[in-house]
Amino acid sequence: MNAAADDIPTLRRILKDCRTVAVVGLSDQWHRPSYFVAKYLQDHGYRVIPVNPRYAGGTILGEKVFASLDEIGEPVDMVDVFRRSEDVLPIAEAAVRIGAKCLWQQIGVANAEADALVRAAGLDSVMDRCTKIEHGRLFGGLHWAGVNTRVVSARRPV
Amino acid sequence: MADRRFHPETLAIHAGQIPDAATGARALPIYQTTSFVFDSADHAASLFNLQTFGNVYSRLSNPTVAALEERVAALEGGRAAVAVASGMAAEALALMTILQAGDHVVAAGALYGGSVTMLAVNLAKFGIATTFVDATRPEAFAAAMRPNTRAVFAETLGNPSLVVLDIAAVAEVAHAHGVPLVVDNTVPSPFLCNPLALGADIVVHSATKYLGGHGTTLAGVVVELGKPQGGFAWDNGKFPGMTEPSPGYHGVKFYETFGDFGFTMRCRMETLRVYGAALAPTSAWQVLQGVETLPLRMERHCANALALAKFLRDDPRVSWVNYPGLEDHPQHALLMRQMRGASGLLAFGVKAGAGEGAEAGVKFIEGAQFMSHLVNIGDTRTLISHPASTTHRQLDAEQQLAAGVLPDMVRISVGLEHIDDILWDVDQALARAVR
Numbered sequence: 001m002n003a004a005a006d007d008i009p010t011l012r013r014i015l016k017d018c019r020t021v022a023v024v025g026l027s028d029q030w031h032r033p034s035y036f037v038a039k040y041l042q043d044h045g046y047r048v049i050p051v052n053p054r055y056a057g058g059t060i061l062g063e064k065v066f067a068s069l070d071e072i073g074e075p076v077d078m079v080d081v082f083r084r085s086e087d088v089l090p091i092a093e094a095a096v097r098i099g100a101k102c103l104w105q106q107i108g109v110a111n112a113e114a115d116a117l118v119r120a121a122g123l124d125s126v127m128d129r130c131t132k133i134e135h136g137r138l139f140g141g142l143h144w145a146g147v148n149t150r151v152v153s154a155r156r157p158v
Numbered sequence: 159m160a161d162r163r164f165h166p167e168t169l170a171i172h173a174g175q176i177p178d179a180a181t182g183a184r185a186l187p188i189y190q191t192t193s194f195v196f197d198s199a200d201h202a203a204s205l206f207n208l209q210t211f212g213n214v215y216s217r218l219s220n221p222t223v224a225a226l227e228e229r230v231a232a233l234e235g236g237r238a239a240v241a242v243a244s245g246m247a248a249e250a251l252a253l254m255t256i257l258q259a260g261d262h263v264v265a266a267g268a269l270y271g272g273s274v275t276m277l278a279v280n281l282a283k284f285g286i287a288t289t290f291v292d293a294t295r296p297e298a299f300a301a302a303m304r305p306n307t308r309a310v311f312a313e314t315l316g317n318p319s320l321v322v323l324d325i326a327a328v329a330e331v332a333h334a335h336g337v338p339l340v341v342d343n344t345v346p347s348p349f350l351c352n353p354l355a356l357g358a359d360i361v362v363h364s365a366t367k368y369l370g371g372h373g374t375t376l377a378g379v380v381v382e383l384g385k386p387q388g389g390f391a392w393d394n395g396k397f398p399g400m401t402e403p404s405p406g407y408h409g410v411k412f413y414e415t416f417g418d419f420g421f422t423m424r425c426r427m428e429t430l431r432v433y434g435a436a437l438a439p440t441s442a443w444q445v446l447q448g449v450e451t452l453p454l455r456m457e458r459h460c461a462n463a464l465a466l467a468k469f470l471r472d473d474p475r476v477s478w479v480n481y482p483g484l485e486d487h488p489q490h491a492l493l494m495r496q497m498r499g500a501s502g503l504l505a506f507g508v509k510a511g512a513g514e515g516a517e518a519g520v521k522f523i524e525g526a527q528f529m530s531h532l533v534n535i536g537d538t539r540t541l542i543s544h545p546a547s548t549t550h551r552q553l554d555a556e557q558q559l560a561a562g563v564l565p566d567m568v569r570i571s572v573g574l575e576h577i578d579d580i581l582w583d584v585d586q587a588l589a590r591a592v593r
Contacts, residue, residue, distance in 0.1 A: 008161050030207065031403070033414060036415060039207075043209075107417055107418075108417070140179060143224055145224075145423065145426070146238050146239045147228065147231070148232045150232070151176060152176075153177075156177045
């Protein structure tokens with residue numbers, strides 16, 4: 001694997017295997033993209049763990065907010081990053097440290113160094129994509145919004 | 159392994175439709191329903207907040223219509239699409255989503271008559287001004303740009319002028335001014351031309367024409383390229399409706415929230431939701447039956463039209479022929495750079511006797527046996543019309559000329575009948591018109 005995950009089978013596997021998602025930079029404002037994504041993931045059966053020092057100790061979407069990944073203290077499958085690209089590297093290091101299986105940099109977020117670091121540590125890496133959009137694209141839903149999912153198949157959606 | 163990039167022949171059949179999740183139906187089911195149930199109050203709230211994808215009401219989205227939307231988006235190489243009740247509805251949806259009172263549009267003069275009227279009369283009524291320019295000259299687009307210009311609009315292949323737009327050059331003009339290029343790609347269809355790959359940002363279609371292809375059903379589609387694929391960046395300060403909280407949809411910032419399909423979502427949730435020109439599911443289904451054979455049909459439309467153009471060029475009863483597929487057409491080289499073929503539309507002048515004027519053209523039309531006198535294009539049947547007295551009659555003489563409509567002009571939408579039969583009917587109609 002010499003690049004961030006980009007193909008349909010890999011993205012499908014990541015989204016199926018990762019059930020607990022730490023959302024770094026989650027806002028408590030309902031109209032912010034990070035909130036949209038976290039709400040969507042919750043609605044589709046994922047456990048969301050909010051990470052944002054601004055709201056640490058409080059709750060967002062009914063889940064306790066942690067100041068950092070290291071404070072979570074329970075297994076995390078995916079680290080989903082809503083931060084500026086230049087701020088991702090320490091988050092990538094923490095993702096490796098806590099034993100996450102995937103570092104997912106959101107759409108508009110692409111830190112190549114962080115990508116290389118987590119892949120070298122054996123994690124899956126996704127850059128510049130949205131978990132909500134990819135889930136909707138590959139497991140149904142996004143199609144209803146008229147979006148080109150690029151899915152061509154003779155099998156029912158699973 | 160990288161995902162396969164499928165050919166248009168494959169996408170025309172498969173894109174946007176996998177077997178039905180509930181039933182396994184292989185062909186597309188018609189979801190003939192106005193509304194969709196909510197699983198819970200929370201599900202309803204998530205849907206209305208656009209936090210989850212799903213169907214609420216068929217004015218906004220419908221699974222059968224979605225199949226058409228995704229298929230046309232795929233054929234155009236676009237990110238997303240929204241389908242509506244007609245081609246004019248598609249054009250109105252795209253322009254009304256981009257524009258507001260006080261804005262200005264630079265548009266090709268050689269446009270379908272209905273498009274000219276929409277810009278010059280209907281949008282002008284809402285305080286949106288349009289300057290029409292010579293579509294063959296990209297520098298004319300540049301010269302007409304104003305500080306308040308917010309869109310450039312043109313047809314990739316003009317109907318009925320058959321003017322070929324230099325898409326890359328005009329896109330460059332639009333982008334230099336920080337505005338999107340919106341093109342009507344109805345006449346080539348996505349099989350012959352993909353304007354988004356050449357620099358256009360938004361494509362509109364009358365799917366009534368070649369996409370549906372059988373003259374049965376009205377439909378329109380708006381397709382968006384999306385920024386990651388090189389599409390338009392709406393956050394340059396000129397399009398607050400894309401970047402600021404939407405007063406029309408409880409504060410959503412469409413570009414920030416939906417990114418590369420933010421324009422499509424805004425078309426759907428702000429404009430279509432309010433103006434209501436939704437496409438019926440049965441209509442979407444009928445158009446899709448046509449789309450499956452689009453590549454095959456377009457190849458035959460092009461071959462028949464080229465053969466007819468050559469026949470007319472060599473006929474002494476014909477004063478001129480306009481078909482950009484002919485090698486001596488002034489825009490032939492540009493056409494071949496941008497398109498796989500010149501489509502099925504051509505125009506010609508019937509040689510008039512002394513003092514006869516436009517009457518020879520009318521006589522030709524009335525002399526046809528199976529060629530149908532009507533104003534649609536892109537049907538399996540060969541269609542003939544006299545634009546000056548039909549589609550373009552609301553325009554004055556000067557506007558008609560700007561739209562490429564001459565008084566003696568006959569437009570033919572060459573169908574899929576056997577070419578020898580088409581040539582026979584043209585020949586016998588010419589014999590009646592020119593004595």
